[in-house]
Amino acid sequence: MSQKISWFGKTSLGIGFFFLYAPIVILMIYSFNASKLVTVWGGFSTHWYGELFRDEAVMSALGLSLKVALLSSVMAVALGTIAGMVLARFGRFRGKSLFAGMITAPMVMPEVITGLSMLLLFVQMQQWFGFPEERGVLTIWVGHVTLCMAYVTVVIRSRLVEMDRSVEEAAMDLGARPMKVFFVITLPLIAPALASGFLLAFTLSLDDLVITAFLSGPGSTTLPQLIFSRVRLGLNPEINALATITVFVVGTLVIVANRVMARAEKKRRLLAA
């Protein structure tokens, strides 16, 4: 049912997109402000970008965040793919609805709850088994994997559910073993979903503040934690510069990924037709 968007639709999209984008655009403009007072325009300058790159605290926090995000998203994609297969292909089994529920819940659960409860688990484990010895990268990783795998599972599951299964079934009829069917047929077909799942997991992990705050120890400060501690004290031109870079990098990545996937999808449809 495609047609021209009505004037009402256009107006609401206009208002909605203005609301979504104006604050970010203004923040980006002010990152090129020469003045130390973020809100008073003092001429164009890239001064704060220089300050940002010379800021060692920012750079080391960024390094840690990237490391955690990479480790978490790899694990989240692995677990999420299995979970997506379990939910979409394995039929019914006992405890399935609990499993599906545990996939939904982490996405909406207020992060203060997830963070606190996971921390209490680690403290208890530490008392019983002496492991994990302290809070740090490992505990943050577990927290991020748990959060991100839920999102990955949803992406992969819905792809599997909507996918045409005839090729998988043909391969099985021809005697391919399930593992082979998965790696040769299913995996290439869901590759775009894997990619978007990975991207989603990576950005979620890179952005997480609250769960990280509960699970991190002294000496492991991620970028969101550092930003939060500075922003709490008020506006800060360096943060404007950092935010602009973040929006630019993530935005480019998402737009490119979206284009590539849209093209792949089109090609797939043409081939199928």
Added chain:
Amino acid sequence: MKRFFPSGQTLLTAIPYGWLLLFFLVPFLFVLQISFSEVEIASPPYRPLVEFADNLINISLNIGNFTFIAEDSLYADAYLSSLKVAITTTALCLLLGYPMAYAIARAEESRRNTLLMLVMLPFWTSFLVRVYAWMGLLNNEGLINQLLLNFGFIQEPLQLMHTAFSVQIVMVYTYLPFMILPLYANLVKLDGRLLEAASDLGCKPWEAFLKVTLPLSKNGIIAGSMLVFIPAVGEFVIPELVGTPEALMIGKVLWMEFFDNNNWPMAAAVTTIMLALLVLPIVLLHRREERMLAQAAARH
């Protein structure tokens, strides 16, 4: 239908299942346990529920945290103001998001993808950045006040930051994409012929909307509303950065009990009550999502 993976299925299932049980479900038991404990100067800072000494097993359940929460109006106020903010946020997101989702769903197919990406883009970029963007706008010297002053609408800056208004607008801003996505997913599957039929039978467009579109998008409305409402109840970052110290939200109370007062049992008790409040909405969301997925599967 053929069963995939006849062997090894259970083993494969056990990996993510075990992970979620251990790291997501079991921790709530510890929250419950520690909420019945007492704060103590020790590491970790609470008294164990079960103690063994002189051949006696002492099990002490302390309900003091809960009676304290019941008696001190600070907690009830925080729960209420959180619920109020979450409900208002959900309603405003629905009001703003529904027409957007509808317009995108009815756009030409070639443009849908781009429009949808424009909705998603802010969600992909950092949450903290989006909150921070508003700090610059709402400030006393911020752009909104500057514009209003320059055009002579006001003589002195309005206090916009650290008010109920600032919390509300930033909440709507950050949660809006969560409302639009499930609504879009639902509305895009709406069969246009139903609307044509309604119009042929003499329905005016708004009547057709109320009688056909709205009831058919019920699943999307409920899913979107729960996706906004549930995390909004426990929101911490937004009230912390743009909120008022007076109107506390419960997520911030939890944070303060834990990080500032180092009172883990009290933080656990606050969490336990919050979880009890959220169980029902989570189950509701879960059911709707399963239903929408089942509908999607039935089409293939």
